[in-house]
Amino acid sequence: MNETALEMREATLRYGNVSVVADISFALSCGEIVGIAGSNGAGKSSLLRLACREQSPSEGRIWLAGEDLATVRPRDRARRMAVLPQHMHLQFDFTVQQVVALGRSPHGDGENAGKAIVENLLDTCELRHLAGRSYQSLSGGEQQRTQYARVLAQLLRKQPDEDLRGQVLVLDEPTASLDIRHQEQLVHTLKSLRHRGCAVLVVMHDINLLSRCADRLLFLKKGRMQSLAATAEQLRETTLSELFGFPMKVQPRDDGDLPLVYPDPAHHAF
Numbered sequence: 001m002n003e004t005a006l007e008m009r010e011a012t013l014r015y016g017n018v019s020v021v022a023d024i025s026f027a028l029s030c031g032e033i034v035g036i037a038g039s040n041g042a043g044k045s046s047l048l049r050l051a052c053r054e055q056s057p058s059e060g061r062i063w064l065a066g067e068d069l070a071t072v073r074p075r076d077r078a079r080r081m082a083v084l085p086q087h088m089h090l091q092f093d094f095t096v097q098q099v100v101a102l103g104r105s106p107h108g109d110g111e112n113a114g115k116a117i118v119e120n121l122l123d124t125c126e127l128r129h130l131a132g133r134s135y136q137s138l139s140g141g142e143q144q145r146t147q148y149a150r151v152l153a154q155l156l157r158k159q160p161d162e163d164l165r166g167q168v169l170v171l172d173e174p175t176a177s178l179d180i181r182h183q184e185q186l187v188h189t190l191k192s193l194r195h196r197g198c199a200v201l202v203v204m205h206d207i208n209l210l211s212r213c214a215d216r217l218l219f220l221k222k223g224r225m226q227s228l229a230a231t232a233e234q235l236r237e238t239t240l241s242e243l244f245g246f247p248m249k250v251q252p253r254d255d256g257d258l259p260l261v262y263p264d265p266a267h268h269a270f
């Protein structure tokens, strides 16, 4: 199997004559988590839309495990790549269980193996008590957890604990509505998916949370790659201050864990 799960080479996305993402090149390996960070409007969601072929690049090429993404049939792509968008609106009022089961659609096994996967995810994602509830009636965090379970249902091939090399998970702000307990749970599941060979591309505004899951961080500024490096190397005050356009502090920790990043409290910009 190809060790590169997803690769972009000189990918650009233009709306009219404005490039919202420009000249992006990187490779995501099987069993690797790449975190994407940057300011509002930097192009993070646009980059993810290119990665999952929701939009095709104006220039450049993208490969899924060595295959040109443009030639991978949509159903095949949906079996190999699961995507959690930033916003998700449902036209119909499904129950939580039905929403999670939607993830099995590309696999066509909803009545058999897929049912066991959905049942398992309702338990592991702590959704069992909500299974029969209308999705529309849920809180923001409950909806986000339901959607996360749906993409996990799509990501798994046949069994809850199988090898996931070649599978790609794309997440846009998956923790935006989650409480601390469920943020921690999500970080834990991402690490476990990585351990099983899954490749993950994830956007988060919380740089500390992102750093805790990502092997490498890709920093985007005005649609361009500012830098891509191992997480520890990216956590530098000058790099982060430039990225966010605000003075940032990086506090080393005694326990040898990654440093803590926070806005400089001495700076009074507003």
Ligand SMILES: Nc1ncnc2c1ncn2[C@@H]1O[C@H](COP(=O)(O)OP(=O)(O)OP(=O)(O)O)[C@@H](O)[C@H]1O
Pocket: 015, 020, 038, 039, 040, 041, 042, 043, 044, 045, 046, 047
């Ligand atoms: N359909 C579109 N037509 C024109 N411009 C667009 C379109 N979609 C996005 N943009 C612009 O592209 C830029 C990048 O948007 P994108 O959603 O990728 O940013 P982002 O980094 O995900 O931002 P945020 O942190 O606010 O979610 C923004 O300036 C946005 O206004």
